[in-house]
Amino acid sequence: MNGSAGNGFSDAEIIARSLVEPHAFGEIFNRHYRTIYRYGARRLGVEAADDIAMEVFLRAFDLRDRFDIDRSSCRPWLFGIASNVCRTESRRRYREARAVRRINVEPLLIDPSADIAWRVDAHQQVKDCGLIESINQLRDEERETLLLFALADATYSEIAETLEVPIGTVRSRLARIREKLREPLQRLRDSTEEAGP
Amino acid sequence: MDELRYLKRLVDDPVPSDSVVDEARSSLRDHIDASSLQQELLSLTDHFNDDCIPLPEWSEPPVQATRNRRWLPIGAAVAAVAVLASTVVLLTDRPVPASALLDLAHAVEVLPDEMLVEVAVERQATIQSLAILPLDVDDPASGVVGAIVNGEEVRRISTDGVIQIESTAIDVEFLAKVDPEAEAELRGLIGVGADAIVTTRLPDDSGIEPNLRTEDAANLAQRLREIVARFGNPDVADSAETLQEVAELHTAYVLTTGQRAAVLKALAMVDGLRVDRTDSGVRVSAAYTTERGREHLSLEFDANGWLIRETLTLVDGVLGVTPDSVDEFDARYTPPRLAP
Numbered sequence: 001m002n003g004s005a006g007n008g009f010s011d012a013e014i015i016a017r018s019l020v021e022p023h024a025f026g027e028i029f030n031r032h033y034r035t036i037y038r039y040g041a042r043r044l045g046v047e048a049a050d051d052i053a054m055e056v057f058l059r060a061f062d063l064r065d066r067f068d069i070d071r072s073s074c075r076p077w078l079f080g081i082a083s084n085v086c087r088t089e090s091r092r093r094y095r096e097a098r099a100v101r102r103i104n105v106e107p108l109l110i111d112p113s114a115d116i117a118w119r120v121d122a123h124q125q126v127k128d129c130g131l132i133e134s135i136n137q138l139r140d141e142e143r144e145t146l147l148l149f150a151l152a153d154a155t156y157s158e159i160a161e162t163l164e165v166p167i168g169t170v171r172s173r174l175a176r177i178r179e180k181l182r183e184p185l186q187r188l189r190d191s192t193e194e195a196g197p
Numbered sequence: 198m199d200e201l202r203y204l205k206r207l208v209d210d211p212v213p214s215d216s217v218v219d220e221a222r223s224s225l226r227d228h229i230d231a232s233s234l235q236q237e238l239l240s241l242t243d244h245f246n247d248d249c250i251p252l253p254e255w256s257e258p259p260v261q262a263t264r265n266r267r268w269l270p271i272g273a274a275v276a277a278v279a280v281l282a283s284t285v286v287l288l289t290d291r292p293v294p295a296s297a298l299l300d301l302a303h304a305v306e307v308l309p310d311e312m313l314v315e316v317a318v319e320r321q322a323t324i325q326s327l328a329i330l331p332l333d334v335d336d337p338a339s340g341v342v343g344a345i346v347n348g349e350e351v352r353r354i355s356t357d358g359v360i361q362i363e364s365t366a367i368d369v370e371f372l373a374k375v376d377p378e379a380e381a382e383l384r385g386l387i388g389v390g391a392d393a394i395v396t397t398r399l400p401d402d403s404g405i406e407p408n409l410r411t412e413d414a415a416n417l418a419q420r421l422r423e424i425v426a427r428f429g430n431p432d433v434a435d436s437a438e439t440l441q442e443v444a445e446l447h448t449a450y451v452l453t454t455g456q457r458a459a460v461l462k463a464l465a466m467v468d469g470l471r472v473d474r475t476d477s478g479v480r481v482s483a484a485y486t487t488e489r490g491r492e493h494l495s496l497e498f499d500a501n502g503w504l505i506r507e508t509l510t511l512v513d514g515v516l517g518v519t520p521d522s523v524d525e526f527d528a529r530y531t532p533p534r535l536a537p
Contacts (some may be wrong), residue, residue, distance in 0.1 A: 022229045029225055033218060041211035049211060054221045057227050088441065150205050178200050185200045 011074040015064050025061050032075060033057065035153070036082050042151040043086045044093075052089065056082045078163035079152050083144070083162070129187035134180055142180075145173045277481035297472050297479050300463035304500035306458035316531040317355040318451050324348050324364075325527040327511070329518060330383055332375065341521040343372035346387060353536050354451055372519055429520075436469035437484035441496050447504035451533050478505075484512075492525075503532040 009017075013029060018025040033053060035079075040052030043057050060067075060074075068075055138146065141163070148154040148162060160167040213221075326346050333339035350364040366389045371380065443460050446452065452460070464470060464481055471482040475497060482495040491512035499505045507525040509517065 021228070022233050025229060026222070026225065029222060034213060034219060037217075038211055042208055046211050050213065050217045050221065053213070054224055057221070061225065061232070084438075085466050087311060088438075146201075150208060151324060153205070156363045176203060181204070182200050185203055189203060 010072045012069040012072055013065070015067050015074060016069050018061075018064055025064065028060070028074060029057055032078055034077065036078055039079065039082050039152040040086060042088055043147065048089060052082065052085050055085050059085070065147055070162065073158070076154070076158045079148060079154055079158065079162045082152075083147075109131075127182045129185040131181065134184045136146060138177060138180060142173050142177050145170060146177050149174060199441070248507040257511055266291070271352045295465040295470070295472055297474050298461045298481070301479050301498065301500070301502060302458040302461035302465070305454055305461065308454045308501060310454050317353050317536040319351055319353045320533050321531045322350045322352070323523060323529050324350055327519065327523060327525040328369075328387070329515065330387075332379055341518055342375055342383075343515065343523070344383070344387075345372065345524075352448070354449070356531070358489075372523075392402050436467060437485045437492075437494050439464065440470070440481065440483050444496055444504065444507050448507075448530070454502070459500065461502060478502075489515075499532065501532065503530070505530055505532070 002061060009027075011031070014024055014027050036056050037049050037053040040056070041049035044052060056078060060078060061079070070078070135143065144163060145159055148159045153159075154162065156167050156170045159170045163170070163175070168177070217303040219285075232418055238365070260514060276529055297450055324347075328344045328346050329341050330344055331339055344516055346366055347368045347370070348364055348366045350362060352363075353361045357362075369389055371383075375383070393451075404441060443464065446460065461479075464472075469486075473480045473482070478498040480495055480497045482493060484491065484493050488494070489511065493508075493510040495508045495510075496504055497506035507526065507528045507530070508524060510522055510524050512522060514521040514523050
């Protein structure tokens with residue numbers, strides 16, 4: 001599946017080539033699968049990550065003719081698809097959770113901050129320090145920015161491309177988020193340091 | 198250390214095993230092969246005239262195409278049958294023209310905006326949801342049973358986008374016979390009864406694309422289409438996923454008349470939807486297939502463009518657990534009103 005496109009070519013060049021030589025798309029998988037897997041695992045759990053990552057690459061292949069080849073890297077585009085896949089899965093889980101209130105439903109399952117809190121160690125300490133409440137108070141565009149920054153390891157420019165906003169907006173959003181989460185994160189840091197290794 | 202970098206450091210670092218990567222790579226390879234074959238077959242159908250039934254040109258594909266695919270004629274024959282079958286479906290199941298949506302959109306956009314979101318509003322709903330439950334809560338290997346949970350819900354939507362949902366389970370109907378003792382336990386665990394009110398704050402569980410809710414009406418339809426075009430699933434992109442986005446928009450935010458009209462206009466532009474007029478509005482439906490099987494999603498709008506019903510039906514049911522055509526989700530919403 002490697003095709004002849006590979007190292008030395010940009011993502012855009014590989015995707016363009018895959019339009020006439022479909023198996024060249026395998027190089028996109030090789031380059032980015034682990035990143036997308038990690039993002040899916042951090043958002044919805046390791047048990048769902050393989051399905052999410054797989055769905056992202058199947059969609060990406062089918063949608064590759066819509067990729068803007070003026071953009072060199074396809075990571076922001078893949079993050080966007082991954083965010084959509086995660087949201088769809090979240091909706092499905094939420095509907096299921098809504099029917100059953102006291103079993104099979106972790107409280108965080110229907111808590112949007114769970115995207116982050118689930119993946120953070122010392123879960124109880126996260127709850128105690130008020131981080132979840134603070135994340136709940138973020139605006140939706142701030143939360144999506146935080147998810148991409150913290151869970152996808154996306155760069156500022158990649159977040160900007162994914163959300164289709166200027167990079168300055170990303171910087172200002174993260175500055176606001178930083179300010180809003182400063183106190184609970186400081187409490188969390190204090191408590192984890194007290195607990196010791 | 199910077200606060201957000203500290204948060205990143207706390208996040209774990211999941212790594213897929215080699216077998217997971219290999220399996221994913223193999224699935225993608227199969228998908229690419231299937232897609233390539235499909236493209237070849239589609240290119241063959243270009244020979245056909247729209248007005249005539251396909252003739253067996255299928256059995257004589259270009260030599261180049263068959264060089265490495267001796268089984269292509271068989272696939273082509275199957276595809277020809279599929280083309281014929283889909284033609285029949287299109288002829289016999291043609292939806293009402295999307296003009297019904299445009300008619301409603303035009304009627305809605307001239308309505309006064311009676312519900313500017315300066316304060317909290319609430320929507321009430323009766324909701325029927327499918328639940329798959331373990332027969333013995335303490336024993337995961339005990340098997341499962343399907344149950345229809347009937348409930349009521351009040352969701353309050355405030356100006357800052359925070360949604361508070363108060364839900365009550367009214368009753369539960371099991372889809373198979375359950376031991377009375379187990380049934381009593383499951384009822385208790387589901388929370389049937391007046392004491393089962395659960396309040397949840399869902400600021401952004403809607404999953405709405407950032408900023409979508411604040412889009413001007415003029416941009417909303419275009420943005421909806423762009424989102425689906427860029428990130429949607431091509432198999433269902435122009436139908437089910439658009440409907441899902443619309444359902445989330447309507448249940449998470451209080452849309453202006455212009456936005457409601459824009460949503461209807463966006464739906465009118467989407468291929469693959471079935472549109473039916475109702476007594477006072479329209480119903481828009483999409484049929485599609487997921488890994489769970491065939492599903493049918495339907496949204497119903499009233500004369501003011503409010504979403505008043507959302508239904509998701511599992512056409513094939515869940516093997517051994519639920520019958521076919523069971524509703525996984527059936528919600529009837531009231532239009533928003535000012536919260537007391």
